[in-house]
Amino acid sequence: MTDQFLYTASVNFEAARRVLLLPEGHRSRNLHGHSFLAEVRCALPDDWASFPGGEVEELKDKLASIISPLDYSELNCELEQPTDENLARWIRSRLDLPSVESVGVQSTLHEGVDLDLKEHAHIWRRYTFESAHQLPNVPVGHKCGRMHGHGFEVILHADQDLGGHSIGVDYDHLDALWAPVHAELDHVCLNDIPGLKNPTSEVISNWIWQRLKPQLPELSWVTVYETASCGAHFDGKNYRIWKEMTLDSAVQLRHAPEGDRRRRIHGHTYKLRLHLHANLDQVMGWTVDFGDVKRLFDPIFKRLDHHPLYEIAELADTDIASLIRWIRDQAAPLLPQLDRIDLFETRGCGAILSWGDIGPALPI
Structure with a gap:
């Protein structure tokens, strides 16, 4: 199966709403507020950003500019029925981006909607x-x-x-x-x-x-x-599992323009998710032991965590696309069940690389 590479970005906004299409007496018909999170996933052309490696921050900036009118507002003034689904539609209609995979809205940490271009909602x-x-x-x-x-x-x-x-x-x-x-x-x-x-x-x-x-x-x-x-x-x-970990690493974007702060040595606490797909072992009751995933990935983890990634000889640069592909190249021979990697620099801002069934979205 061919690779699918998606950049992701997310932006918070605070807003109030009434959802009047719900039945009389429903608490959400009252004016109330949320700390919303908007997210976009899309496949961007190689020349979309101002420089290779600038994609994540520029995608976040674009999403933030779209979200700005909603922040600290009463959403009913902008949308007649400001459900999570309609908020996702509103954002999607203004994105003007190539190859949008989905637009998501989390109204709380515990619930949300991801909407694709074909009106299919998750x-x-x-x-x-x-x-x-x-x-x-x-x-x-x-x-x-x-x-x-x-x-x-x-x-x-x-x-x-x-x-x-x-x-x-x-x-x-x-x-x-x-x-x-x-x-x-x-x-x-x-x-x-x-x-x-x-x-x-x-x-x-x-x-x-x-x-x-x-x-x-x-x-x-x-x-x-x-x-x-x-x-x-x-x-x-089908069964799928994932193992998540954090990496505290130093980076330096070599392709950033002179004077750009991203050209300086800086760093992130990355969130890394390894996704694996395998048949269920009928005796053990699992697909792959989480402990085995951690043990097999540990040598790669130790090369990344608390290290300057720009000193890894095989890495042409330390942008998100280069990093996630390097991790796949290192990990796939050790974990043959691996078929997707998520890597985020900050909450919801990063990339997803998959070469199998992408599986369900996880909250960020």
Whole structure:
């Protein structure tokens, strides 16, 4: 499969709104406010930015200029029905960018919508539960074989063709469907629940899918975070996992113009996500052990973290595109299941490189 390379940028804005298309008595009909996050993903031509490596910051600046009229405003003065879906449409109509993949709006840290050019919406809502588990089939001495606990997070993803409608699956509808599932999973030992004798993230995501899909035909993925840095997705057929880490690295953009601050030595706390796709091991209950991903990637991590990246001989420059492709070249031979890498310089600002099924969007 050919590579898909997307630049991403995100911008916060503060705004108030009333969503009057919701039923009488719904709390969101009242004037209320959010700290919104707008995000764009797009494939940019090589000559789009003022210099190679300037893409991320220039894309963010463009998005910020579009968002500016919405910041600290009452959104109903700009949009009749300022739903997350319509806000994404409003932003998309003003972007004037080549090859926009999607425009996203997060109204809170726990919910949002990503809208593509064909009016296909990916709606997501995040939930939590606090539980204990142990994995019975791991090798002797594996830490997950001991009884332990997690503050699990779950994201329910719903995909649908909006067909011009102002709102898709209502977040409250997702809440109602989740409530009985939460009651089963919260403050229990997961191993005691029928079907969760081996409660890996993959098995839990499948278990949730089986309970919700009949009631929610739009359900497209179930995501389970075992920790803040790793988890699994299930779409009824395919499993995907990811492992996230941070890199504190120094960079210097050699192609930046003379006098540009990015030409100076500076740095970022990068967020790196490795995404892997594999079949489920029927005995272990996982696709790939998160610990194995960390161990195999560790030599690459140690070359990047707390180092000046501009001293890596194989790197022509330390812009986001060069970095993410270098990481893929180094990691793919060690992790054959790897098929996507996300790399962000700051929140939501960076790039996604995929050469397989891109999988569900994760909150940023």
